Structures are given as structure tokens and as C-alpha cells.
Amino acid sequence: MTVRHLKIFLSVCDKNCNTTKAAETMHMTQPAVSLAIKELEQYYGVVLFDRIGRRLQITEAGRRFREYSSHIISLFDDMEKGMKNWDSFGVLRVGSSITIGSRFLPYYVKAFYHRFPGTEVQVLVGPSEQLEQKLVNNELDFALIEGVSHIPSLVSEAYMEDSLVVIAPAAGSFRPGQQISIEEFRQQKFLLRERGSGTRETFERVMEEAGFSVSPIWEAMSTTALVNAVINGLGIAVLPYRLVTGALKQGLVVAVQVKGLNFRRKFHILYHKEKFLTPSARAFLTICRNYEKDYPPPPYNGLY
Numbered sequence: 259m260t261v262r263h264l265k266i267f268l269s270v271c272d273k274n275c276n277t278t279k280a281a282e283t284m285h286m287t288q289p290a291v292s293l294a295i296k297e298l299e300q301y302y303g304v305v306l307f308d309r310i311g312r313r314l315q316i317t318e319a320g321r322r323f324r325e326y327s328s329h330i331i332s333l334f335d336d337m338e339k340g341m342k343n344w345d346s347f348g349v350l351r352v353g354s355s356i357t358i359g360s361r362f363l364p365y366y367v368k369a370f371y372h373r374f375p376g377t378e379v380q381v382l383v384g385p386s387e388q389l390e391q392k393l394v395n396n397e398l399d400f401a402l403i404e405g406v407s408h409i410p411s412l413v414s415e416a417y418m419e420d421s422l423v424v425i426a427p428a429a430g431s432f433r434p435g436q437q438i439s440i441e442e443f444r445q446q447k448f449l450l451r452e453r454g455s456g457t458r459e460t461f462e463r464v465m466e467e468a469g470f471s472v473s474p475i476w477e478a479m480s481t482t483a484l485v486n487a488v489i490n491g492l493g494i495a496v497l498p499y500r501l502v503t504g505a506l507k508q509g510l511v512v513a514v515q516v517k518g519l520n521f522r523r524k525f526h527i528l529y530h531k532e533k534f535l536t537p538s539a540r541a542f543l544t545i546c547r548n549y550e551k552d553y554p555p556p557p558y559n560g561l562y
Contacts, residue, residue, distance in 0.1 A: 259297075259298060259301050259302075261330075261331070261334055262294070263294050263297065263298050264327040264330060264331055265284070265331060266280065266284060266286070266291055266294040266295070267294070267295060267298060267306065267323070267324070267327055268324065268327050268328065268331060269283050269284050269291075270291065270295065270307075270314070271316060271320075271324050275307060275313070275314035275315060275316060276314075277291045277292055277295070277314065295307065298323075302323070304317075304319040304320075304323070305317050305319060305320075306319060306320035306323055307320055348377060348378070348536070348538070349377070349378045349379075349380055350370075350377055350378070350379045350380070350399055350536075350538060350539060350542060351380050351382075351397070351398045351399045352367075352379055352380065352381050352382070352398065352399065352400065352401070352402070352542070353381075353382045353383075353384070353389040353392060353393070353398040353400070353401030353402070353403075354381065354382070354383050354389070354401065354402045354403075355383070355384070355385070355386050355389065355401075355402065355403040355404045355405075355455065355456050356383055356384070356385070356451075356455065356479065356481070357404050357420075357456065357457060357481070357498045357500070357501060358402045358403070358404065358525060359381070359383030359402075360383075360481070360501060361498075361500050361501055362402075362546075362549070363381065363383070363402065365549070366542070366545055366546055366549060367379050367381070369545050369549070370538075370541070370542050370545055373541060373545075374538050374541065377538050379542075382398065385452065385454040385455050385479070386401075386403040386404065386405050386454060386455060386456045386459070387454040388454070389401040389403060389528070390403075390407055390408075390409050390412060390528065393409075393412055393528055393529065393530050393533075394409060394411060394412070394530065396530070396533070399529065399533065399535070399536075399539050400527060400528060400529035400533070400535070400539065400542075400543065401527075401528045401529070402417075402525060402526070402527060402528075402546060403456050403525070403526050403528060404420065404455070404456025404457055404459075404460065404498070404523065404525055404526075405456035405459040405460060405523070405526070406526055407526065407528050411530060411531055411532075412528050412529065412530055412531065413527075413528065413529055413530070413531055414526050414527070414528055415526060415527045415528075416524040416525070416526055417524070417525055417526065417527050417543075417546055417547045418524060418525040418546075418547075418549075418550065419522070419524055420498060420499070420500065420522070420523050420524060420525055421498075421499050421521055421522045421523065422457060422460060422461065422496050422497060422498055422499065422521035422523070423496070423497065423498075423499040423502060423513045423521070424443070424494055424495075424496050424513065424514050424515070424516060424521075425485070425488050425494065425495050425496075425497060425502055425505070425506070425511040425512065425513055425514075426446075426488065426494045426511065426512050426513075426514055427488055427489060427490070427491045427511065427512075428489070428509055428510055428511055428512050429491060430491060430512075432512055432514045433512065433514075434512040434513060434514075435512075435513065435514070435515065436512075436514045436515070437514070437515045437516070437517055438514055438515070438516055438517070439516075439517055440468060440516060440517065440518055440519065443516045443519070444470060444472070446493060446494045447475050447492065447493030447494070448472050448473075448474040448475065448476075448493055448494060448495070448496075449474060449475065449476040449477075449478075449484045449487050449488060449492060449493045449494065449495040450472070450474040450476070450477055450484070450495065450496065451477070451478065451479070451481075451484070451497070452477050452478065452479050453477070455479070456523075457496075457497065457498060460521065460523045461496050461521070464519055464520065464521055468518065468519060475492075475493060476492065476493065481497055481498070481501050481502070484497060485497070485502060485505050485510075485511065488511050489505070489510050489511060494514075496521065499513075527543055527546065527547075
């Protein structure tokens with residue numbers, strides 16, 4: 259007994275027990291339809307149709323079998339639709355570093371939902387090191403980070419230009435846009451993101467290239483905490499420019515340049531080399547790659 263047998267039986271029932279009309283609907287010959295009904299009856303050892311003259315009449319067993327068949331075929335059709343179109347309403351597991359998760363990811367997801375309204379996007383925003391480990395453990399489909407990956411099994415693709423900016427207290431001794439020397443820069447009290455973040459990694463890479471290191475007096479995962487500390491004159495911070503534009507525009511902090519230091523970097527897309535990216539996952543990544551070209555810049559929302 260197969261699903262096709264059930265569909266043939268239901269077609270005969272739907273065509274008022276007429277095997278000829280059922281055969282036309284199923285694109286079969288009439289003898290083939292009759293054979294399928296006979297095979298069902300032999301398999302279950304019941305009579306599904308009484309043969310009275312040249313007409314068929316469904317039996318009580320046939321009615322009960324029709325109920326079962328209708329339920330089974332309904333479930334089967336749901337399964338076919340669900341599995342063949344799983345990518346249209348499945349779950350996409352996205353990881354994001356804090357900067358991207360704060361500034362861009364909500365807009366990526368919003369744009370994605372317009373294209374795949376039935377898909378659920380599960381998001382984890384955290385330090386880059388945590389995201390990399392979850393990719394290795396197949397707990398995420400892909401991740402968007404500020405730095406680069408150090409794990410050979412992960413594919414790392416640069417997709418957007420970004421830069422860090424040095425901010426100082428507006429009430430301090432620095433003027434907006436002032437250029438300071440490396441020596442003057444080194445003498446400041448530093449308020450930095452936590453180790454393992456893409457922002458901290460970029461900062462330390464630039465410091466290493468300049469031939470020195472920095473010991474911060476304040477470390478935090480929160481950009482807001484660092485900006486507020488700068489506002490209150492506790493030191494300087496080196497943070498993603500896109501996350502401090504609000505504080506700069508309001509005159510709460512000032513941006514300064516350090517002669518000889520370049521804090522430019524790129525955002526990266528990470529996924530495991532052996533990971534199969536579904537069509538919806540690839541569509542999401544396309545939105546990320548083209549967002550600056552296809553959509554207006556994310557508006558400043560009053561947070562940093």
C-alpha cells in the first residue's frame with residue numbers, strides 16, 4: 259500500500275465512485291485505477307466498494323477507510339509543503355558582534371523579513387570570540403563581526419568599511435578635530451572595550467603596529483558606559499565612529515586625530531567552511547553586503 263494507492267482511492271470517492279472519471283483526473287487508465295482499488299482491498303482484506311451492475315457503491319469499510327486516507331494525505335501534503343519549502347519559514351541563526359548588533363543588525367533583519375516573512379531569525383549579540391566558538395559548534399549559521407577570524411575552519415569575508423574614532427571630553431583640553439602626537443596620545447587614561455571584542459582587537463593591532471601597548475583604566479562591554487565615562491572626564495576612548503555620532507553631534511564629546519595612527523577596519527561575515535548556506539541565508543548575507551547601497555543609513559536612535 260502506497261500514498262499513490264490512497265490518492266487513487268480518494269479520487270474515485272470524489273468522482274462519485276466513477277473509476278473512469280478518476281482515471282482522467284489521475285492521468286491513468288481506467289484498468290489501472292481498478293487494479294489499485296483491488297490491491298487495497300486485498301491488502302486490508304476488506305471490500306471498499308460494492309459492485310452492483312456497472313456501478314460502484316462505497317461500503318461502510320470504505321467510508322472508514324476514506325476518513326483515514328483523507329487524514330493521511332492531508333498530513334502528507336503538509337509534510338511535502340513544509341519540507342520542500344522549509345527554507346521559506348525555517349529558523350535562521352545569526353550571530354553579531356556588539357557594534358554591528360547595535361547599529362546595523364536590526365535593519366538587516368527588518369529588510370530580510372520583507373523578503374522572507376515566514377522565516378524566524380534568532381539573534382545572538384556578543385563578543386567575537388564567543389561567536390566564533392558557536393560557529394565551530396554549529397550553534398550559529400553565520401556571524402557578523404568587526405574583526406577577522408583566527409580559526410582556520412571559518413570562512414571570513416570582508417563586507418563593509420568601518421573606522422574607530424578617538425573621543426575625548428568636550429570640557430577637556432582637546433578641540434574638535436585636533437591632531438595630537440602619538441606621545442601625547444600615550445599619556446592619556448584609556449577607556450576601552452573588553453578583550454575579545456572586534457573593537458579592542460583593532461585597537462591593539464594599531465598599537466602593536468605603532469610599537470607600544472596600552473593598559474586601560476576602564477574596560478566595558480557597553481559602549482554607552484564608555485561614552486558616559488568620557489563625558490564625565492575620566493579619560494579617552496577609542497570606539498566605532500558609527501556608535502558615537504550622536505554624542506559627537508550633541509557636543510558631549512569631541513573627536514581627535516592621532517598623527518600616524520589609522521583605525522580603519524572592515525566588518526566580516528563568518529561561517530564554517532563545511533556549512534551549507536540555505537537560499538534564505540544567502541539572501542540575508544546579500545542584504546548585509548549591499549545594505550549601504552540599497553537602503554538609507556540606519557537612523558540615529560538616541561543610543562550609543
